[in-house]
Amino acid sequence: MSPRSIRLPAALLVCLMGVFGGCAGPRAGRPATLPAPPIEWLTSHFAGTPLAGPIRTAAVDESTAEGFELRLLLLTSPPPQVKEPLGSAADVIFSELGEDSVRATPRLMLYWRVATGAEAAAAVETVDRMPDSAKQTVASHAIALPRGVSFVGLSEARSQTDSPVLRLYVSRPPLETANKQDLVELAIEFSHPLRSNTGPGGALSNSASEPETQQRFELALLRVAVDQMPVVFLSPASYPGHPARFALFVLSKRPGSDIPAEALAACRNDLASALGENPRAPGPTAAARSAIASALEQAADPRKRRVALTFLATANQAPIATDVVMLADDALLEQFWQTL
Numbered sequence: 001m002s003p004r005s006i007r008l009p010a011a012l013l014v015c016l017m018g019v020f021g022g023c024a025g026p027r028a029g030r031p032a033t034l035p036a037p038p039i040e041w042l043t044s045h046f047a048g049t050p051l052a053g054p055i056r057t058a059a060v061d062e063s064t065a066e067g068f069e070l071r072l073l074l075l076t077s078p079p080p081q082v083k084e085p086l087g088s089a090a091d092v093i094f095s096e097l098g099e100d101s102v103r104a105t106p107r108l109m110l111y112w113r114v115a116t117g118a119e120a121a122a123a124v125e126t127v128d129r130m131p132d133s134a135k136q137t138v139a140s141h142a143i144a145l146p147r148g149v150s151f152v153g154l155s156e157a158r159s160q161t162d163s164p165v166l167r168l169y170v171s172r173p174p175l176e177t178a179n180k181q182d183l184v185e186l187a188i189e190f191s192h193p194l195r196s197n198t199g200p201g202g203a204l205s206n207s208a209s210e211p212e213t214q215q216r217f218e219l220a221l222l223r224v225a226v227d228q229m230p231v232v233f234l235s236p237a238s239y240p241g242h243p244a245r246f247a248l249f250v251l252s253k254r255p256g257s258d259i260p261a262e263a264l265a266a267c268r269n270d271l272a273s274a275l276g277e278n279p280r281a282p283g284p285t286a287a288a289r290s291a292i293a294s295a296l297e298q299a300a301d302p303r304k305r306r307v308a309l310t311f312l313a314t315a316n317q318a319p320i321a322t323d324v325v326m327l328a329d330d331a332l333l334e335q336f337w338q339t340l
Contacts, residue, residue: 006131022325024190029209042154042155043310045267045271046153049173050150050171050189051092060149061147064225066144066145066147066171066254067259067263069251071249071250073138074244074247074248078246079124081111081126082234085111086110086188087104090221092220092267095217096216100267108220109220112235114222120250123234124252136244142254142259144259145267146267149267150170150185161238167189167190168186168258171185182225183226184225184226185222186221187219189218189220191215191217192215193214229253230252230253231250231251233249234248299312310319
């Protein structure tokens with residue numbers, strides 16, 4: 001079964017494609033409200049996490065559900081409070097070209113920014129004070145998330161081929177895998193086809209045939225304590241003839257037990273439909289997801305921590321982190337793990 005399809009303004013997608021494709025154009029006079037042609041925005045829920053992917057589960061305990069609010073906006077100017085690069089704030093960074101792990105590009109890791117807590121709240125206040133000519137709410141979702149369940153939103157162009165596909169995940173991991181903390185996992189991932197004359201592992205090919213098309217995939221995952229919300233993601237963007245230059249994602253915790261019945265029903269219906277990953281948005285290989293998820297679980301065991309963290313650091317091409325993990329004593333390794 002396909003995720004729900006909602007027609008929304010395409011300014012979000014075009015903005016995001018500005019990050020990926022670097023498109024730019026002349027600035028038009030600012031209209032009273034920001035115009036936007038349609039895109040396709042798909043939403044769904046699944047049992048599992050952004051790293052492990054969908055899992056088969058006997059039941060989900062709805063009594064553990066918490067309510068959240070997700071907003072997507074277009075802006076003509078950025079809120080100054082959102083400063084930290086996503087790459088430095090992320091707990092996990094994963095990048096893949098075809099079947100090979102590769103170094104992450106600046107597109108997602110450097111150009112995307114993030115803020116949490118007081119800085120994020122100040123950024124939201126700044127945006128809320130902007131006039132309609134400087135902002136546009138593209139979508140607003142009330143989300144109900146029991147433990148062990150993820151919400152995913154996917155954007156893509158309806159009329160374009162080989163266009164980037166972006167996913168935003170919001171997930172509540174089980175307490176036993178979150179070090180008994182009330183955490184939310186947020187992940188930004190995108191994939192798009194690349195044509196190159198490189199062979200396996202990036203080696204240059206002398207073949208005169210058509211360039212090989214491979215999927216380029218990148219993911220950044222951030223774990224945030226619920227008491228450190230809201231969380232704000234900011235991405236730069238530009239496209240011809242439109243004044244919007246930024247896309248903003250805002251995730252807020254709804255107060256207390258305020259969970260709209262329709263949000264809980266949407267979650268329940270998706271889970272009952274046994275929705276898996278959306279096949280229109282390629283992600284990392286199943287083996288890669290399984291290996292990362294397994295390493296994170298093993299890192300919780302002090303006896304397996306060094307090997308697991310070494311694998312994660314090596315897989316993410318982080319040589320300094322690899323050196324720290326391999327050379328640190330047990331106390332420092334414990335501190336390193338708690339930081340993660």
